[in-house]
Amino acid sequence: DVKVTQSSRYLVKRTGEKVFLECVQDMDHENMFWYRQDPGLGLRLIYFSYDVKMKEKGDIPEGYSVSREKKERFSLILESASTNQTSMYLCASRTGVPGETQYFGPGTRLLVL
Amino acid sequence: EDQVTQSPEALRLQEGESSSLNCSYTVSGLRGLFWYRQDPGKGPEFLFTLYSAGEEKEKERLKATLTKKESFLHITAPKPEDSATYLCAVQAAGSARQLTFGSGTQLTVLP
Numbered sequence: 001d002v003k004v005t006q007s008s009r010y011l012v013k014r015t016g017e018k019v020f021l022e023c024v025q026d027m028d029h030e031n032m033f034w035y036r037q038d039p040g041l042g043l044r045l046i047y048f049s050y051d052v053k054m055k056e057k058g059d060i061p062e063g064y065s066v067s068r069e070k071k072e073r074f075s076l077i078l079e080s081a082s083t084n085q086t087s088m089y090l091c092a093s094r095t096g097v098p099g100e101t102q103y104f105g106p107g108t109r110l111l112v113l
Numbered sequence: 114e115d116q117v118t119q120s121p122e123a124l125r126l127q128e129g130e131s132s133s134l135n136c137s138y139t140v141s142g143l144r145g146l147f148w149y150r151q152d153p154g155k156g157p158e159f160l161f162t163l164y165s166a167g168e169e170k171e172k173e174r175l176k177a178t179l180t181k182k183e184s185f186l187h188i189t190a191p192k193p194e195d196s197a198t199y200l201c202a203v204q205a206a207g208s209a210r211q212l213t214f215g216s217g218t219q220l221t222v223l224p
Contacts, residue, residue, distance in 0.1 A: 004156075033211075042216040043200070058211075090156050099145035099164060099204060102212055104156035 002027050004105035006091050011110045019078040021108050023091030030096040032074035034058075034066065036087040037107075043090070049074055050096065081112045115140045115205045119215035126191055126222050134186040134199055134218045142206025146184050148177050149200040151217070157200055160186075191222045 007022035025032065033048040035058075045058030047066040055066050063085060067075045074093075078085055088109050094102040116139045126132055138146065145164055149157035161170040163179040170177045174195065176187040186199055198219045202212040 043214045045211065048211065088154075098206070099162070101147065101159050101162055102202075103159060104149075107154070107156045109154065 002103050004091055004093055004103050006089075006105040006108050008108050009106065011108060013078075013081050013110065013112050015082060015112060017081050017112075019081050019110065019112075021076040021078075021089055021091075021110070023074045023076070023093075023105055024072055025074075025091075025093040025103070026072065027093060027095075027103070028071065029093040030071075031094045031102075032068065033092040033094075033102070034064075034074065034076045035090045035092065036060070037090055038087050046076065081110075083112050086110060086112045115203060115213040117201055117203055117213050117215035119199075119201050119218050121218060122216070123219045124221070126188075126220070128192055128222055128224050129190050131187070131189045131191070133188070134220070136184040136186070136201030136215055137182060138184070138201075138203045138213075139182075140203050140205035140213070144204040144206055146179055147202045147204070147212065148184070148186055149202065151198045151200055153198075160199075188220070191220075193222045193224050196220055196222045 004025045034046045035043045044060050049055045049068040065077045090107050091105040092102050118137045120135045148160040151157040161177040166181045168179050174189050178185050198217045200217045201215040
C-alpha cells in the first residue's frame with residue numbers, strides 16, 4: 001500500500017518563526033511536490049523535486065524553500081513565517097513515468113499567528 | 114497553457130439521485146487524466162486514471178469516462194458518505210513532471 005506521510009497534522013507558529021514541514025514517501029518515487037490549498041484558490045504548486053538535491057520552482061515559491069537530501073524525504077521551509085502563509089500544505093509523490101498516479105499525504109494545517 | 118475547468122462548483126443531491134460531474138480540459142498531448150476525492154481537512158485520495166478517449170473506469174458507485182475534451186464522473190445512487198470535493202487533474206506531454214488541477218466540485222449528498 002502506497003504511503004506518503006507528513007510530520008504534523010496541525011501546527012501553530014508565530015510570525016517570524018522558521019518552520020519546517022517534512023514529507024516522507026515509501027514508494028521510491030523520483031518526483032515529490034509541495035502544494036498549498038486555500039479556499040477558492042484550489043491547489044497551488046510551491047516547489048517540486050525530480051531527484052535528490054534537485055528542485056524546481058512551482059507557481060508560488062516566494063517565501064518558501066525546500067530541501068531534498070534523500071530520495072524519500074522532501075522538506076518545505078518557511079524561512080520567516082507570515083500570517084499569509086496560514087494554509088493547508090499538501091505533499092505528494094509520483095514516479096518519473098508519464099501518466100503514473102500521484103499520491104498525496106494527509107496534509108498539514110498551519111496557522112501563523 | 115494547460116487548463117482544467119470543473120463544473121459545477123457545488124452540487125447537492127438527495128440520496129439515490131444520480132448525477133455527473135464535469136471536467137473540461139485543454140492540454141497539448143494528454144498523458145493522463147486523474148480523479149481524486151478529498152474529504153474536509155484531508156489530503157486528496159486517488160480514484161481513477163484515464164489515458165485515452167473512450168476509456169471508462171468504475172469503482173462502486175463511481176464511473177469515470179473520457180473524451181478528447183472532457184471527462185465525466187458519474188455517481189449512481191449516491192449515499193451521504195459520497196459527500197466530498199472531487200478534483201480532476203491532467204498531465205500533459207509538455208509538463209511531464211507536473212499535474213494541472215481543476216478547482217474541484219463540492220458534492221453534498223443529503224439523506
